[in-house]
Amino acid sequence: MKYWLLKSEPDVFSLEDLKNCPNQTEHWDGIRNYQARNLMRDEMQVGDRVFFYHSRQAEPAIVGTAKVVREAYPDHTSWDPTSKYFDEKSSPENPRWLMVDVQFESEFSRPVTLKELRSIAELKEMFLLRKGMRLSVQPVTEEEFQLILALAND
DNA sequence: GCCAACGTTGGC
DNA sequence: GCCAACGTTGGC
Numbered sequence: 001m002k003y004w005l006l007k008s009e010p011d012v013f014s015l016e017d018l019k020n021c022p023n024q025t026e027h028w029d030g031i032r033n034y035q036a037r038n039l040m041r042d043e044m045q046v047g048d049r050v051f052f053y054h055s056r057q058a059e060p061a062i063v064g065t066a067k068v069v070r071e072a073y074p075d076h077t078s079w080d081p082t083s084k085y086f087d088e089k090s091s092p093e094n095p096r097w098l099m100v101d102v103q104f105e106s107e108f109s110r111p112v113t114l115k116e117l118r119s120i121a122e123l124k125e126m127f128l129l130r131k132g133m134r135l136s137v138q139p140v141t142e143e144e145f146q147l148i149l150a151l152a153n154d
Numbered sequence: 155g156c157c158a159a160c161g162t163t164g165g166c
Numbered sequence: 167g168c169c170a171a172c173g174t175t176g177g178c
Contacts, residue, residue: 007176032174033161056176114177132159134175 002043003145005051005062005128006102007136015052015064015107024104025069029077030085032097036137040072040100043139050102051140051148053128054111061111062148070101108152122147 006028008014018026031037048068054061074095077083090096117123127138 009176035161058178060177134160136175 002045002048003140003142004044004048005053005138005140007053007055009056010054014054018066019104025101027099027101029075029099031099031137032085032087033136036135037098039137039139041098044068044072044100046071049145059111059113061113063111064107065105066102067105068100069103072098072100075099110152112148112152
């Protein structure tokens with residue numbers, strides 16, 4: 001099993017929104033970065049666990065967990081001209097972008113903020129904390145995942 | 155809202 | 167195939 005961190009702007013799509021989806025499941029559309037796409041395509045598997053991260057808010061934070069419930073498949077918003085994620089080079093015959101389905105798993109009793117993560121020596125190497133790291137789909141090690149889960153459940 | 159850091163595009 | 171210009175991300 002692998003572990004991941006998915007970023008989302010809560011104004012656009014929050015953990016609460018995921019929780020309120022039918023079956024508490026939604027497709028993770030709109031990924032338009034090759035590295036992120038390749039991680040979804042090549043590495044993500046059903047059953048993998050995911051941190052749900054809220055970016056671009058006053059206190060960016062991990063707010064809960066989800067799990068992967070469907071492996072990568074074509075992102076239909078990429079050939080929808082009305083979508084803000086439209087890409088004219090993508091089509092149903094030749095899809096350029098992919099998405100996975102994720103299902104709500106848990107909401108932390110408190111958000112674990114970026115600031116707090118930075119203060120923890122064991123997380124120094126965490127992808128999220130590296131300078132200039134903007135990937136919206138990131139691998140997380142099992143150690144990091146368990147450590148942060150424990151923090152959240154204090 | 156600013157802007158540094160990064161990824162992509164396209165002219166050459 | 168280089169790299170300047172441009173667009174986007176995301177912390178602050």
